[in-house]
Amino acid sequence: MIEFHLNSRSGLSPYQQLVQQVRHALRLGLLKEGDRLPTVKDVARQMAVNPNTVLKAYRELEHDGLVAARPGVGTFVTRTLADASLAAHGPLQKDLQRWLTKARLAGLDDESIEALFMNTFRNVAGEDVA
Amino acid sequence: MIWLTWRQFRTQAAVVFAVVAALAVTLAVTGPNLSDLYRTAGSSLVDQVSSSDQSLYYVGLLVVLAVPAVVGMFWGAPLIARELETGTHYLAWNQGVTRTRWLAAKLGLGAAAAMTAAGLTSLAVSWWSSPLDRAVNGGGATDTYFPRLDPVAFAARGVVPVAHAAFAFVLGVALGLVIRRTLPAMATTFALYAAVQIVVPIWIRSHLAAADRTVLPIEPGGAPISIQDGARHIIAHLEEVPGSWVTSQQTLNASGQPAPVPSSFADCLRTESGPPTLQQVDGCVADLGALGYQQQVTYQPAGNFWVLQWAETGLYLGLALALAGFCAWWIRRRAT
Amino acid sequence: MSAVLRAQGLGKRYKQRWALQNCDLDVPAGRVVGLVGPNGAGKSTLLKLASGMLTPSAGTIEVCGGRPAAGVEQLAKVGFVAQDTPVYAALSVADHLDLGKRLNPNWDEAVARERIRRLGLDPEQRAGKLSGGQRAQLALTLGIAKRPELLILDEPVAALDPLARREFMQDLMEAVAEHELSVVLSSHLVSDVERTCDYVIVLVDSRVQVAGDIDDLVACHHRLTGPRRDPDTLPGGQHVITASHTDRQTTLLVRTDTAVHDPSWTVSPLGLEDIVLAYMTRPADAVRDTRPALEVLR
Numbered sequence: 197m198i199e200f201h202l203n204s205r206s207g208l209s210p211y212q213q214l215v216q217q218v219r220h221a222l223r224l225g226l227l228k229e230g231d232r233l234p235t236v237k238d239v240a241r242q243m244a245v246n247p248n249t250v251l252k253a254y255r256e257l258e259h260d261g262l263v264a265a266r267p268g269v270g271t272f273v274t275r276t277l278a279d280a281s282l283a284a285h286g287p288l289q290k291d292l293q294r295w296l297t298k299a300r301l302a303g304l305d306d307e308s309i310e311a312l313f314m315n316t317f318r319n320v321a322g323e324d325v326a
Numbered sequence: 327m328i329w330l331t332w333r334q335f336r337t338q339a340a341v342v343f344a345v346v347a348a349l350a351v352t353l354a355v356t357g358p359n360l361s362d363l364y365r366t367a368g369s370s371l372v373d374q375v376s377s378s379d380q381s382l383y384y385v386g387l388l389v390v391l392a393v394p395a396v397v398g399m400f401w402g403a404p405l406i407a408r409e410l411e412t413g414t415h416y417l418a419w420n421q422g423v424t425r426t427r428w429l430a431a432k433l434g435l436g437a438a439a440a441m442t443a444a445g446l447t448s449l450a451v452s453w454w455s456s457p458l459d460r461a462v463n464g465g466g467a468t469d470t471y472f473p474r475l476d477p478v479a480f481a482a483r484g485v486v487p488v489a490h491a492a493f494a495f496v497l498g499v500a501l502g503l504v505i506r507r508t509l510p511a512m513a514t515t516f517a518l519y520a521a522v523q524i525v526v527p528i529w530i531r532s533h534l535a536a537a538d539r540t541v542l543p544i545e546p547g548g549a550p551i552s553i554q555d556g557a558r559h560i561i562a563h564l565e566e567v568p569g570s571w572v573t574s575q576q577t578l579n580a581s582g583q584p585a586p587v588p589s590s591f592a593d594c595l596r597t598e599s600g601p602p603t604l605q606q607v608d609g610c611v612a613d614l615g616a617l618g619y620q621q622q623v624t625y626q627p628a629g630n631f632w633v634l635q636w637a638e639t640g641l642y643l644g645l646a647l648a649l650a651g652f653c654a655w656w657i658r659r660r661a662t
Numbered sequence: 663m664s665a666v667l668r669a670q671g672l673g674k675r676y677k678q679r680w681a682l683q684n685c686d687l688d689v690p691a692g693r694v695v696g697l698v699g700p701n702g703a704g705k706s707t708l709l710k711l712a713s714g715m716l717t718p719s720a721g722t723i724e725v726c727g728g729r730p731a732a733g734v735e736q737l738a739k740v741g742f743v744a745q746d747t748p749v750y751a752a753l754s755v756a757d758h759l760d761l762g763k764r765l766n767p768n769w770d771e772a773v774a775r776e777r778i779r780r781l782g783l784d785p786e787q788r789a790g791k792l793s794g795g796q797r798a799q800l801a802l803t804l805g806i807a808k809r810p811e812l813l814i815l816d817e818p819v820a821a822l823d824p825l826a827r828r829e830f831m832q833d834l835m836e837a838v839a840e841h842e843l844s845v846v847l848s849s850h851l852v853s854d855v856e857r858t859c860d861y862v863i864v865l866v867d868s869r870v871q872v873a874g875d876i877d878d879l880v881a882c883h884h885r886l887t888g889p890r891r892d893p894d895t896l897p898g899g900q901h902v903i904t905a906s907h908t909d910r911q912t913t914l915l916v917r918t919d920t921a922v923h924d925p926s927w928t929v930s931p932l933g934l935e936d937i938v939l940a941y942m943t944r945p946a947d948a949v950r951d952t953r954p955a956l957e958v959l960r
Contacts, residue, residue, distance in 0.1 A: 204853050207933060209880060237839040244831035246694045247839035248860045252877075315928065322921065322929060330761055333753065412751070416715060416744035417804070421765035422737050659717070 197234055198227055200243055210245055214253035222262060222277040233263060233271040327423050327431040338401055339439050342393070346447050349389055353454040356382060364457035369466035371457060383458060383471065386451035390482035393447050394490035397440040398519050402498020403511040405432055406653075410506045429657050433499060433650055437492050444491030452483045459483070463569030463628045474631050475571035477527035484635040489642035494519045496649040503656055526638070532573035534637035535630045540564070541578065541622045544615040546608040551621065553607075557592035562621040569628030580618025588617065664727070666691040666812050666844040667712055671721030674707050681707040682868050685721065689846070689861060689873075691811075694838055696855030696876075697848040698938055699865035705848040706745060708865065709816045712846065713742035726811045738767050741810035745817045747801035751790025755783050758800060759807075766808040774807035777833070795826025802830065806837045813837075815847040819854065831858055852935040862934065864941045871941040876934055883937045886914045886927040897924075903940045915940045 198221050202210055221227040233254065240247040254271050257263045265271045299309050360379060364371045375383070406429075409415040419425050452459075459474045472479035481490065497519060502511040542549045542562050552561040560577055564570055579585035594610035595602050602610075626634065665688050672685040682704040689695055697705050710716040711723050714731020723730060726739040749758060755778060763769045778785060781799050783792070789800060798818060805813050815834075819827040835858060838845055849855050855862060856876070863873040872879070883903070890912045893902045900918040907913075915932070916922075922929050932940075 202857060204856070207931065209877060209934075210857055211877070237836055240839040241832050241836035244828055244835050244857060246858050246860050247835060248692070248694065250839075252860075318930070327765065329764055333757060333761075334750070337752075413744055413746060413748035414750055416713075416742060417748055417750070417801070419715060419731065420713060420737065420740070420742040420805075421762070422734050422767050422808070423765050424733060424737070425731070 197232065200234075200239055202243055202245065211249045211253045211256070214239075214250060215256050218253070218257055218262065219277060222273070222275075225276070227273050228276055229273055231273045233273070235270060327427060328435060330418070331431045331435045335401070335405075335435065335439070338404075342396065342401070342443050345389070346393070346443050346450075349386070350446065350450040352382065353386065353450045357454045360454065360457045364461060367461075369461045369464040371461040372466035372468040372471055375458070380470065383455060386454060387472075387479065387482045390444070390447050390451050390487050391478075393444045394440070394487060394494040395516060395519055397443060397491050398494030398498040398515045399512045401436055401440060402495040403502045403515045404508045405436055405499050405502060407502030407506060407508045407511040410503075411508055425657055426654060429654060433496065433653065436499070437495050437646070437650075440491040440495040441488045444487040445485075448482065448484065448487040455483070465568040473569040473571065473628065475569060475626055475628060475634070477531070477571075480527070480531075480571075480631075480634070481523065484632070485639050486635055486642070489639040489646070490523075492646040493522075493642040493649070496646040496653070500649045500653050500656075503653055526641075530641070531634065531638060532571075532624075532626065534641070535626060535633040537573060537624050538567075538570075538627050539622060539624050540567075541620050544611060544619050544621055546611050548615075549621075551611070553595070557595050558587055560587055560621055562623050564623055564625055567625065567627060571626045572623055573626060574624045576622045576624075578620045578622050582620075584622075585619075587614070587619070590614075590617075664691050665689060665724070666693070666726055667695075667846065668724045669711075669721065670723075672708075672711065672718055672723050673720035674704075674711060674716060675719040680719075680868050682711070682865075683720070685870050687863065687870065687873060689844075689863075691844050692842065693844055693861040694835075694859045695844075695846040695861040695863060696859035697846060697863045697865060698850065698852060698855055699848075699871075700942060701850070703865045704868045705865055706816055709742075709814050709846065709848060713740055713814050715742070715744075734767065738808065739811045741805035741808055741813040743798075743801045743805045743813070743815045743818055746821060747794075747798040747818065749789040749792075749797055749800055751788065753789055754785065755787050755789060755792075755800060756785035758789060758804060759785075762804050762807055768809040770807045770809050773809075774803055777803045777806070793826075795822050795829065798822060798826070798830055799833065802833060802837075806841070806843075809841065810843070812844045812846065815845065817848050817850070820850065827854075834858070852938050855938075856934045862938070864938055866942050871944075872937075879937055880932065880934060882919055883915065883917050883932045883940075884922060885930045885932055885936070886912075886916055886922060887930070888912060888924075888927040891926075903937075904944050 198218065200214055200217055202213055206213060208216065218227065218233070234242070236247050236250045236254070239245065239250045254263065254265065258265060258271075262273065262275055262277070263271050264274045296309065299312075304312070356379060360371075360375070363374060367374050406415070409418065418428055423431075458471050459479075462468060462471050462473050474480065474483050481487065494515070498511065498515040501514050501518070502508070505511040505514060542564075544551065544560070544562075549565060550563045552563070553559075554561060559575075561575055564572055576584045577587050591610060591614050594613060595607065597606070667687055667689040669685050669687040672687075673683040674681050675683075685708065697708065699705050707716065711718055712725050712730055714725075714729075714736070726736070728736040728739070730740065731737055750761075753761070759771075759774050759778065762774065763771055777799075781796065781803075783796060783800065789797065792800060798821075802815075802818070805815070818834075819830050822830060831854065834845070834847075837843060845859075847859070860876055861874065862876050862879065864871040888911070890907055890910055893905045893912070893914055896902065896914075896916070899920050900916045900922070903915040903917060905912065905914050915936070
């Protein structure tokens with residue numbers, strides 16, 4: 197079973213962190229089909245977190261088709277995030293490495309690279325939302 | 327609700343009732359002896375009381391006078407002030423009991439206990455002192471014991487201590503509610519209760535029952551008189567009405583009108599040095615009487631004792647009820 | 663969804679000073695509401711009005727559909743744990759449970775006993791001898807076991823050490839999950855509120871600055887950084903909460919229900935703490951201007 201934790205400096209709201217942690221566990225194979233997620237009450241107690249937050253996270257996971265709630269029994273994993281995309285990771289990583297080399301050659305230090313990346317990432321994400 | 331009130335209150339209650347019980351036992355043991363003595367000695371009992379019984383007489387007086395004050399200070403004042411001080415009223419007021427009922431339970435139980443304590447004490451002391459009281463009312467000349475109507479003894483006999491206790495208790499509660507702090511509330515309760523106990527005998531009690539009035543001739547060998555204030559005032563002593571409580575004195579002139587003592591009286595009493603001789607005083611008193619001056623004395627006769635007792639009981643219980651109403655209003659409108 | 667707490671023009675005056683004024687709130691049921699604000703802002707006053715410990719000087723307040731503390735039925739619906747979690751020092755833990763049992767119609771003895779057992783409290787212990795954390799837990803037990811619809815807590819953890827605070831919040835959150843309680847709690851720790859609450863009310867200087875669902879608030883507040891410009895030139899839908907300028911740069915904290923498209927701004931997301939602090943620190947005269955904007959938020 198998964199154990200949640202909250203990081204107050206992550207910049208993500210508690211419910212987003214819960215969703216992210218489940219997805220992460222699914223991706224890494226820590227959670228498999230048929231596994232039961234801890235009950236809302238247990239998570240609320242263990243993390244001293246609002247049960248509505250846990251419910252919201254579970255509902256979002258359910259909406260994404262990753263888990264299913266069986267009333268009175270619990271919430272179960274219905275699908276792993278089998279890495280169909282894993283094949284794409286290799287080439288993307290290569291691209292990124294090439295880009296990083298270029299950035300260093302252009303004289304950017306680590307901080308500048310990170311700022312540039314985050315800024316671009318946010319802008320692109322913002323356009324997607326819009 | 328009564329359970330909670332009792333649970334909070336029982337220690338203080340136990341202390342007071344223990345003292346009352348101890349006194350009652352002492353009185354019960356020594357009382358019959360005093361009654362026997364009265365049966366044989368009658369009014370001359372006043373001269374035959376042992377010194378330990380005499381001390382007990384004063385202890386009894388003191389305890390009955392003190393019970394209402396103690397109850398007001400130690401039961402009444404902290405009752406709500408301590409809750410307000412420690413914040414526990416928030417806990418109490420969030421239970422499934424309305425604030426008015428909470429107050430009613432506290433006031434009801436506390437007042438009942440206060441009245442019981444005062445009532446038992448007064449009953450024991452009144453019973454124990456009754457031979458002495460009867461001896462004094464029967465004409466036993468004494469400076470040691472008070473007539474029952476005397477302001478000191480009146481508040482320590484009969485039913486008024488019950489009303490005093492109820493009043494003092496509710497007064498303490500009301501002050502605690504307003505002042506919100508235990509110690510200042512206790513101090514204020516004592517001060518205010520003492521003030522009321524001074525004001526009522528001086529200005530109010532004498533009007534609670536129809537007074538008798540008598541006019542005494544001023545003459546040597548008549549009613550004994552005291553000459554006061556540089557011979558400007560005369561006080562007559564009402565020896566032929568034993569057990570009475572003199573409430574006012576007025577000198578009347580020959581036409582029966584209130585008048586000051588004439589300056590001739592003071593002139594007559596003047597001496598070169600030292601006090602005037604008895605003969606001189608008698609002469610001057612005779613002269614004053616010959617001028618037609620008389621002394622009017624207003625008093626409550628011993629027979630008015632129970633009328634006054636019930637009237638004052640009503641007065642104090644009325645005050646207690648009014649204060650209880652104030653508490654109810656305050657706790658609904660103003661509290662916290 | 664029905665409102666668990668509804669206030670209209672609510673105000674409370676102590677002698678000459680208004681501790682709370684013009685308070686309009688409409689808090690839906692089933693929420694855990696965090697009430698935040700600096701000391702003396704009126705948090706306690708609002709909570710005492712909601713629990714019926716105080717009566718309003720102006721306006722109206724309705725809690726769980728009734729006037730606070732109006733009668734036995736209303737008292738049973740609302741639990742209140744006052745600041746510093748007062749308990750009767752001379753009474754034992756068992757006495758307190760006895761008190762709750764005798765005085766509350768919906769008392770849940772099983773829940774109370776189980777909680778005391780799990781907390782490891784000795785029933786015979788006098789409450790005056792308990793530690794701060796234990797006392798808070800005892801007060802919470804009384805609040806939970808009366809099985810209210812709404813539990814109001816005034817700075818329940820302010821005086822507790824971090825461990826006791828954590829345990830208290832764990833128990834509270836478990837009770838919320840188990841009994842479907844609505845909760846209103848005040849705290850000066852935004853991190854606690856972020857974790858435990860899903861609705862926030864920011865109270866500053868006796869007035870409600872902002873109130874709403876935390877996720878909604880986080881979603882519609884942004885920090886805009888860009889070349890220096892006058893905040894008045896922003897499009898209509900963007901409300902400036904705070905603005906700061908250097909000679910070249912302007913940083914704005916804005917609320918908007920639509921995305922910010924202006925490419926001259928760098929838009930960054932805000933945490934709850936940033937938003938709360940912004941509302942706390944903005945100048946007092948800005949308050950009145952935002953009142954219509956608050957309506958937009960709902």
